Amino acid sequence: MLAVDIKKRLPDFTLEVKFSVERNVLVLFGPSGSGKTTVLRSIAGLVRPDEGSIVYDGRVFYSGAANTFVPPRERNIGYMFQEFALFPHMNVKRNIWYGVKKHNQAAAEMYDRLVELLKIGHLGDRYIGQLSGGEKQRVALARALMAEPKILLLDEPLSSLDSATRLELRAELKRMQELWNIPFVLVTHDPDEAKDLGHQILFLDKGRQTGGAMAASPAVTKEVAAMAKT
Template sequence: MLNVDIKKRLVDFTLDVRFSVENNILVLFGPSGAGKTTILRSIAGLIKPDQGTISYCDQLFFCSVTKTFLAPQHRRVGYMFQEYALFPHMNVEKNIWYGVKGSNEKADELYGKLMDLLKIETLASRLIDKLSGGERQRVALARALMAQPNILLLDEPLSALDKDTRCELQAELRTMQSIWKIPFILVTHDPEEAKALGDQFLFIEKGRQVTQPVGWEN
């Protein structure tokens, strides 16, 4: 289980959240600028909260009391950025293998499984700028899972896609989570997407957890 209880002073407000998530999909829902991405970056170790703790199972990522701060590379947290952060000078295969420490039978098997599940076997040699938005999303997801993370963070991964592609990839994200059985934490401000993907919901406004927002049931 991932446990997060942190405070972080931002420009316009203080982020103050507390939540836990097991092996399901937690959606962080709220307007732009509410602090959702700051939560992801804190879990990944890209920024340091001011106070609190972050832990996964028996591993402490951050603790302000003991001054613990585990470096990002030791957290086994996958991060799928909103813009995907793929390398345009590399083909699909090299992007997916980027950051993997050497090839072995287990890694080769995982690579083949991801290519098959995400339906990108025919794209292995293609450069990133030759891919559609949906194809880039699949490649970014494959790269994140290729690192065999314990937690996967997704920052508005479908926001740039058309409606039909989004619906298709929402289903694929749920399938991948059910196979990997690790916490997925996904940021969105789209209520339809949140409801389609979420098992748990954390509603955030100006850094604070709030009750169900007005219009959520509509």
């Protein structure tokens, strides 16, 4: 289980969140600028909170009280950035392998499995500029999972895609989460995406939770839609 209980002072407000997530999908939902990405970056170790703790399966990634801070490279967390952060000078295969420490048989089998599952095996020699938005998303997901992370963080991974591709890749994300069986923490301000992907939904507005991380029940679905209109 991933347990997050942190405070972080930002220029316009103080971010204050507390939630936990098992091996399912937790969606951070709310308007732009509400602190969602800062939560992801804190979990990844790219931002250091001012107070609180971040713990995964008993391992303390961050504790303000104990002055503990595990650097990003030691957390084994996958991160899909909003713009995918793929390298244009590398082909698809090299992008997926980037950051893999051991190029052994097990890693080769993992690569083969990922490109087959994501239907991108035929793209290995192409460069990023030759890919569609949906293909880039699949390559970024393959790269994030190639290192077999304990947690996957996704920052608005579908925001730049057309509606048809978004629907297709929502299903892909859900399937990959079920196969990998790890916590996914996903940021979005799209209510349809939140209710479709989230086993739990956490509402954020100007750094504050409007409630706990709630199961994505029909009642919560209605609340997501109502919040999107405000």
